[in-house]
Amino acid sequence: MAKPLYKRIARSIIGDPLTDYMLYSRYCYRALRQSGFPTGRAEGEGEYHRRWKRLFPLVDPYIYRLFVNYCGPTPDIIPEDILHRIIEERLNPRRYWDVYEDKTMFPHFVGTENTPVSVLARINGSIVLGYDFTPVKEPQRILHECPYDALILKPSVDTSCGYKVMKFFRSGDHYQASSGVRLSSEYLQQYGRDWILQEAVEQHPFTARNCNTATNTIRIVVYRSVVDEAPHVTSAYFRFGGRDAVVDNAHAGGRYVALDIESGRLAKSMFDEYGNRYPFPDADCIMPSWNRAVELSHHVARSIPHHHLFAIDMAIDKNGKPVVVEYNIGGFSSHAGYHVGQTVFGPYTDEVIDFCLKR
DSSP states (O other), X not given: OOOXXXXXXXXXXXXXXXXXXXXXXXXXXXXXXXXXXXXXOOTTHHHHHXXXXXXXXXXXXXXXXXXXXXXXXXXXXXXXXXXXXXXXXXXXXXXXXXXXXXXGGHHHHHOXXXXXOEXXXXXXXXXXXXTTSOBOSOHHHHHHHOOOSEEEEEEXXXXXXXTTOEEEXXXXXXXXXXXXXXXXXXXXXXXXXXXXXXXXXXXXXXXXXXXXXXXXXXXXXXXXXXXXXXXXXXXXXXXXXOTTOSSOOGGXXXXXXXXXXXXXXXXXXXXXXXXXXXXXXXXXXXXXXXXXXXXXXXXXXXXOTTOOEEEEEEEEBTTSOEEEEEEEOSSOOOHHHHHTTOXXXXXXXXXXXXXXXXX
8 A cells, every 4th residue: 555645755854764753653642632731851761762772862752751651650651752663573574464464365374273264265356266275166055055144355455453454244045235235156255355244253252242243352461482482472452343343453442451361351441542431341350261372372473483473363153162353464563552551561661672782
């Protein structure tokens, strides 16, 4: 996706590092103002500056001043430009992204038993393929014979924030979205060059309590250590959709609430994308199958050897089985984790900084 013109002009004049610094700093300053938080120097800011100037001489003060209101005075809050341009580039090299991030490949990397059942797919504008990547001569017949009550259609590459995700429900001899769109082989052909059609996970009654229309997920952040390759969960929160939503993304009106990493206990407050706080109705409940979800997140991290930082989205199905709906290895989003009081790397932050300095 092409960058806006003003960003391209800025980069051509002052270069990528300064442009990233200015854009992220401006965003956090505006968020500070909109949230009504003080914009002046915050407690612990000196230590924060000393830590991150080891990686880049300009350290944005505003991301710290914003998220100190949620995380407390910790230098583990990372300047956004440093996180994306320096840390992420070294932990998850961009040259390996493309195939790993293609959603049609998820079952092949983490196991078909750990992902929703794939019904049909299209790769790079090819003919329609089956779950095993063999050509399907009659996609309409596959749809007619499909045994699932609901299906999810989504782009398999170049997508974020639930863009173009559609949910279709069985209606007699065909599938239809709530918008009235009917699922057909013709519709799939014009939907795009890269997509995947999957079983819609029938989720656990607990995870469906706050929204039964979206596939609600647990976001688990895993850092696989650059020292000993051991995977560690460093952040986790439960995400659920807004009213009548198809996706659980905060940008689409969803909410998220912290999960205690050790116990899977849900926190007392939930947040929207702007960091506004609300009471959470299921506070202090334990997420079903939490330990199994953690084990599966470790498996995902071990299955993708070229990368070390993962944002994994899991659903809990009706039988309590964790299912990997998606994992993300590029464009890491830290804000929701900060809102719920969790930092990206936790106790492993210095280890990551030392690794980046050596690189």
